Amino acid sequence: MPEPTTAGRHDALVDRLRRAGCVFAEQEATVLEGAASDSPELERLCARREAGEFLEHVVGVVELCGERLAVGPGSFVPRQRTALLIEAALAEAQRRSRPVVVEAYCGVAPVAALIGRRVPAATLHVTDSDPRPLVHARQNLPRSAGVHRGSGLEALPRELAGTVDLLVAVPPYVPAGQWDLMPREPRECEPAAALVAGRDGLDEIRRLVAEAPRWLAPGGVLLIEMHRDQAPPALAAARGIDACADWGTADGEDGETVLLRATMPAPLPDSGAPAAPIPPAASAPAGPAPDLVLLRRVRDRIDRDHAQPLDVESLARSVHLSGGHLSRRFRQEYGESPYSYLMTRRIERAMALLRHTDRSITDICMAVGFSSLGTFSTRFKELLGVSPSAYRAQGAEVLDSMPPCIARRVTRPIRNREAPEPDRA
Numbered sequence: 564m565p566e567p568t569t570a571g572r573h574d575a576l577v578d579r580l581r582r583a584g585c586v587f588a589e590q591e592a593t594v595l596e597g598a599a600s601d602s603p604e605l606e607r608l609c610a611r612r613e614a615g616e617f618l619e620h621v622v623g624v625v626e627l628c629g630e631r632l633a634v635g636p637g638s639f640v641p642r643q644r645t646a647l648l649i650e651a652a653l654a655e656a657q658r659r660s661r662p663v664v665v666e667a668y669c670g671v672a673p674v675a676a677l678i679g680r681r682v683p684a685a686t687l688h689v690t691d692s693d694p695r696p697l698v699h700a701r702q703n704l705p706r707s708a709g710v711h712r713g714s715g716l717e718a719l720p721r722e723l724a725g726t727v728d729l730l731v732a733v734p735p736y737v738p739a740g741q742w743d744l745m746p747r748e749p750r751e752c753e754p755a756a757a758l759v760a761g762r763d764g765l766d767e768i769r770r771l772v773a774e775a776p777r778w779l780a781p782g783g784v785l786l787i788e789m790h791r792d793q794a795p796p797a798l799a800a801a802r803g804i805d806a807c808a809d810w811g812t813a814d815g816e817d818g819e820t821v822l823l824r825a826t827m828p829a830p831l832p833d834s835g836a837p838a839a840p841i842p843p844a845a846s847a848p849a850g851p852a853p854d855l856v857l858l859r860r861v862r863d864r865i866d867r868d869h870a871q872p873l874d875v876e877s878l879a880r881s882v883h884l885s886g887g888h889l890s891r892r893f894r895q896e897y898g899e900s901p902y903s904y905l906m907t908r909r910i911e912r913a914m915a916l917l918r919h920t921d922r923s924i925t926d927i928c929m930a931v932g933f934s935s936l937g938t939f940s941t942r943f944k945e946l947l948g949v950s951p952s953a954y955r956a957q958g959a960e961v962l963d964s965m966p967p968c969i970a971r972r973v974t975r976p977i978r979n980r981e982a983p984e985p986d987r988a
């Protein structure tokens with residue numbers, strides 16, 4: 564019998580994956596082929612995927628913020644939504660000359676790994692209670708990083724107390740009652756302890772908020788990822804525990820993910836930037852900082868006028884800021900430039916039009932403010948991993964199950980399906 568051609572083998576692989584229920588069989592086949600060194604290995608990888616393992620566990624890699632990170636069975640696979648935390652953490656780390664950074668509940672340590680690659684002068688420590696992800700964390704981090712095993716912050720070296728410039732975490736935050744409602748793959752492939760944290764999902768967040776001030780340096784920053792619905796109770800708990808820190812939240816673009824953020828009192832030791840506002844006493848109103856109000860106004864304007872060309876200078880003038888200051892603060896607060904924010908809004912609008920209307924793709928491209936179909940398609944693909952026509956053909960729901968290494972970036976439309984639905988929280 565003649566040997567099947569390469570194309571024939573690829574088609575057969577796509578067929579097998581499709582029969583196993585992989586919605587993105589074509590792309591997954593390419594990922595598996597890229598990961599296998601020969602046919603027997605490809606066969607083994609394919610069989611594991613057919614048996615329902617996470618694609619990232621099978622190939623041992625996840626892509627996040629343009630970097631490849633090692634991951635494997637028994638470990639939580641970093642999610643694309645964590646790009647929000649990574650961008651905010653990078654911005655904080657880059658403001659300091661030699662930051663001391665701790666990633667708690669680190670798993671394979673995506674945030675510390677990215678900081679290690681982009682801010683080489685950073686001193687890194689990571690900690691997790693499960694030894695399995697720590698094996699991969701060691702692979703992802705520079706050799707100088709401290710990798711500690713223990714519950715919460717217990718395993719951190721005592722001499723770090725009061726010296727940490729940046730403490731970041733994606734703790735488990737799924738409410739116990741939501742576990743059964745989660746998609747099958749994470750339930751079968753990831754340990755429940757990596758995801759679930761008590762009745763309201765806030766057990767580990769409350770614990771971290773209580774323990775963090777002891778470790779943070781004056782002016783140090785704490786950043787914790789959570790679901791939007793958890794932000795108000797987490798913020799209230801945090802203000803109750805430490806009224807001296809400046810507590811706040813920052814929304815992610817996916818409409819689901821939120822960062823809880825605290826700055827310890829006192830000016831930053833080595834940044835040329837003006838000191839963060841020292842928070843008022845606990846009794847002061849808990850409203851947003853004044854320039855946050857201006858930033859939100861700008862963001863709302865961009866949302867409303869998303870089909871118009873972006874004029875940052877005129878937006879800045881409308882809130883009495885300089886263009887440079889507006890862009891910098893916008894990036895700090897929302898994790899990306901006003902331009903990039905606008906592009907995502909346009910794509911989001913385009914997705915809704917693709918789903919709910921039968922207007923042509925060119926028509927939709929123009930309606931959301933792009934003047935070139937090429938730029939529109941490129942940006943769409945960059946954010947969602949598929950072209951506008953494939954998105955329309957496949958339907959929006961299937962994209963929710965796109966593996967993170969195929970969906971390169973989280974965007975608002977990709978739902979964070981592990982966190983509670985607003986009406987169930």
Ligand SMILES: C[S@@+](CC[C@H](N)C(=O)[O-])C[C@H]1O[C@@H](n2cnc3c(N)ncnc32)[C@H](O)[C@@H]1O
Pocket residue numbers: 639640641642645667668669670671672673690691692693696713714715732733734735736756757758767
């Ligand atoms: C949601 S995962 C996040 C991992 C990683 N930060 C990321 O984003 O990929 C939570 C991690 O917390 C760890 N964990 C759960 N309970 C813990 C505890 N009490 N103390 C320390 N780590 C814990 C789990 O092992 C898991 O790796």
